[in-house]
Amino acid sequence: MxxxxxxxxxxxxxxxxxxxxxxxxxxxxxxxxxxxxxxxxxxxxxxxxxxxxxxxxxxxxxxxxxxxxxxxxxxxxxxxxxxxxxxxxxxxxxxxxxxxxxxxxxxxxxxxxxxxxxxxxxxxxxxxxxxxxxxxxxxxxxxxxxxxxxxxxxxxxxxxxxxxxxxxxxxxxxxxxxxxxxxxxxxxxxxxxxxxxxxxxxxxxxxxxxxxxxxxxxxxxxxxxxxxxxxxxIGSPEMNFLDAVVEGAAETCDLTFADGSRLSLGPVHAGLPAGRPVTLGIRPEHLHLAGPADPPDGRLSGLVEVIEPLGADTLIHVVVAGRTLVARLAAKVAVEVGDRIELGVDRARAHLFDPASGLAL
Amino acid sequence: MPLTPSPRTIKTAVLTVLAGIWLVPVLMMLAVALMPPGQRAAGFGGLAIKGVSLASFGTAFDRAPILLHFVNSLIITVTSVVLVVVISSLAAYAFARTRFRGGESLFYGLLATLMLPIPALIVPIFQLNKTFGLLDTYWGLILPYTALGVPFAVIIYRSFFSAIPQELEEAAKIDGCSTFGIWLRIIMPLSWPATSVVVIFQFMTSFNEFILALVTMDSNSLKPLTLVPLIYAGPFMAQPGPMFATLTLITIPVVVVYLLMQRFMIGGLTAGAVKG
Structure with a gap:
């Protein structure tokens, strides 16, 4: 040794x-x-x-x-x-x-x-x-x-x-x-x-x-x-990335995506100036089918493209703001290809990166 | 439905005919060697003889110390084979695995020497032997045979070595081998196919070589087997029986070496020719 x-x-x-x-x-x-x-x-x-x-x-x-x-x-x-x-x-x-x-x-x-x-x-x-x-x-x-x-x-x-x-x-x-x-x-x-x-x-x-x-x-x-x-x-399937721009009040970190849809990340990511371009990163396991506990500004809406049942869980490919996101959901999930669904985001575990340098913010 | 022969059958048939043609001189040699002493010439293009006799072999053994000449041939041939294997495999290992200035040019220079026919080299080699005092010695034949055998052997070894995965050598390095150790303990034991090709080729060319032996050797006690048939040549080839009996004896060691190593030789030619 x-x-x-x-x-x-x-x-x-x-x-x-x-x-x-x-x-x-x-x-x-x-x-x-x-x-x-x-x-x-x-x-x-x-x-x-x-x-x-x-x-x-x-x-x-x-x-x-x-x-x-x-x-x-x-x-x-x-x-x-x-x-x-x-x-x-x-x-x-x-x-x-x-x-x-x-x-x-x-x-x-x-x-x-x-x-x-x-x-x-x-x-x-x-x-x-x-x-x-x-x-x-x-x-x-x-x-x-x-x-x-x-x-x-x-x-x-x-x-x-x-x-x-x-x-x-x-x-x-x-x-x-x-x-x-x-x-x-x-x-x-x-x-x-x-x-x-x-x-x-x-x-x-x-x-x-x-x-x-x-x-x-x-x-x-x-x-x-x-x-x-x-x-x-690191992570499989790999982390989902979505380009966005910070808007609104600095303390809430509201993001606007290319298609105009919005997501508020809340105080965890506060402090970024309005107008700053960012890349949002969310792991598939930090997305879930939105429920009553998810606030309306903490959801992403998209169209189901592919469903991959893995036995223990299911991977759902959803098109959000022109990009395909992968969500790891429960094994039995009542979703069909072509459905429009809302995904709740575990906002505390979302990551933000600088689009130019790729470094975490 | 008309029967058409398969490509394999056609190939076998063509190769059988070729092998037959190739065998004709060998059969002629055997026919004359086995011809009874009274007969003057074999019929049917030298292939048909009336009766079989070993008398010519008896004469061959009586008239010349065949065993002594055979030992001379073996000393010269085996030494040159060993030298060619050692020198060319070491050189080929360097060509295959190291990059050095002028390496490629040196290799192609070596290839170019293959184009020189032995008769063209007789005078220079004779002069060299004379200068170094090697005329009428074993070394006077061993060294030229080795020098002439090295280029072909380097080509065979180099292409074979290039196909050996480099990771094996790296594993040996980590295990504690020096570069020479890798050559000795890993490369050479894996290169039996290439070595058998080199051994057969070098044995065959050295054992059968005639012209250089003729101009180098003077003492009867040092002459190799290939010079013995000259005794019977005479002005009109007066004694074809003993002459061809001696020629038959000369072919035996080469055939034996070939039979012993041919299993590896086929694999060796393939492995050496195709870099995989």
Whole structure:
């Protein structure tokens, strides 16, 4: 176990700056997920920590050591790759024990440690098989076994579940979480799947265009996103956005939408000057079918476009002010496609963003 | 309904005919080698003989120390095969995985050397051997054979290595391998198909090479097997039987090596040719 620190880390490929002045501190034993869209620099960051990519500037510190210019083998890290990267010519046992063997561990001790890892990951029956004889889930576990057997200071995961089917992914997610609780090794996990990040990580780092947009616990990112980008990236289905203009008294924050309809957000968002353009953000779960408790100025009216029953709840796509909003409603809801309905807004949980910068207001 | 042969049948038929044509010289060689001593020439284009006799093989073994020449051939061939595998796989690994100034030009320069026919190189190689004192030594053949075999082997290895996923090497790096360790422990064990192609090709060309051996080797005790048939050539090829018996013996090791490695060779050619 060790702390990991990135200090003003830069990475350039030719003239393209992939990572720009990244600062990040990861505590001992913490599970941190790096998320973001393709090309945001999350994998490059992980590869720089691993020593597979040279840093162009700044420093990477693991424990007390500056490892920025050390080769991968001297960083005391282990990595699980998206494609598992198992050695096809070696058996499962040889794959798991390869790193130990290279480090000069005695043969008996290698066998003991491989056995231990195989026991934890339920791989004992397949120790003598070659990777091509294994299922996707087993290969994934072998890759994890290879990483954990050396008891490294840091685990690095590069989208390790993206090659698995949905059911196996959920199962393996639980396995990784259990394993982290058991080993308490500092873990950095790259994924583009925000659900994976939310369910696994102690803290999530949202990246965009080679920069960190926000770092926080899953709860913080969900509840208080610092930008429209983070708000849209965290949460599924993603947050609804509607462009509006602030009107009327500053203490009530009344919004007017493109079609002239209005919504009053009340005192929570007070203080914005009249005439200011804003982007309203509301999560699907913070919309509901309007009832008597919803004031008339706290409703949005729209036409039902699509109904998606999910079993536990139903997603309704409603066209409001020319934009389609998604609302997460109860499983059984008496609504038909083409109905005009009124949606009540949980106004205290609505977000406002600056349309130009995308930053939260 | 008229029966039309499937494309597969047509392909098999064409390939069978071609294989038959290819086999004719081999059959002629066998026919003459097995011809009884009294017969002067085989009939039907050299394919028909009256009776079968191993007498020519007996003469071949009596007249020349076949085993000694066979060992000479093996020493020269096996050493050049090992050198070609080691040198070309290391060079190809560098070509496949590292970017360095002039790398591409160097690779295409290497390809260009494939266009030179061996006869064109005889005089320069003879001069080089003479300068370095390698005439009439094993190294006088081993080194040129290695140099001539490396370009083809580099091409085969480079395209094969390029198809190996880079993540495997990265995993090995993290596991603790050096670059040389990756080549030795990961790349080479995965490259058996390419290695078998290189081994077969290099074995075949080195074992069968004649002209360079003729101008380099003078001592009978160092001559490879390919020079033995010359004993029987004479002005009018007076003894075709023992000559073709020796030629038959020369083909056996190559056929054995091919049979041992052909299973990998087919996969190797495909894997090396198609970058996937």
């Amino acid at each position: 060790a702390t990991v620190e990135l200090r003003r880390v830069n990475k350039t490929f030719g003239t393209h700056q992939a990572i720009q002045g990244l600062d990040l501190s990861i505590a001992n034993g913490e599970f941190v997920a790096l998320v973001g869209p393709s090309g945001c620099g999350k994998s490059t960051t992980l590869r720089m920590i691993a020593g597979l990519e040279a840093v162009s500037g700044g420093a990477i510190v693991i424990g007390e050591r500056d490892v920025s210019h050390l080769p991968a083998r001297d960083r005391d890290i282990a990595m699980v790759f998206q494609s598992y990267a198992l050695y096809p010519h070696m058996t499962v046992a040889e794959n798991i024990g390869f790193g130990l063997k290279l480090r000069g561990t005695r043969r008996a001790r290698v066998a003991e440690l491989v056995d231990e890892a195989a026991e934890t990951l339920q791989l004992k029956e397949v120790l003598g098989r070659k990777p091509k004889e294994l299922s996707g889930g087993q290969r994934q576990r072998v890759a994890m076994g290879r990483a954990m057997v050396r008891h490294p200071q840091v685990f690095l995961f590069d989208e390790p579940l993206s090659n698995l089917d949905a059911k196996l992914r959920v199962h393996m997610r639980a396995q990784i979480k259990k394993l982290h609780r058991q080993l308490t090794t500092t873990t950095i996990y790259v994924t583009h799947d925000q659900t994976e990040a939310m369910t696994l990580a102690d803290r999530i780092v949202v990246m965009n265009h080679g920069r960190i947009e926000q770092v926080g616990t899953p709860h913080e990112l969900y509840g208080a996103p610092v930008s429209k980008f983070v708000a849209g990236f």
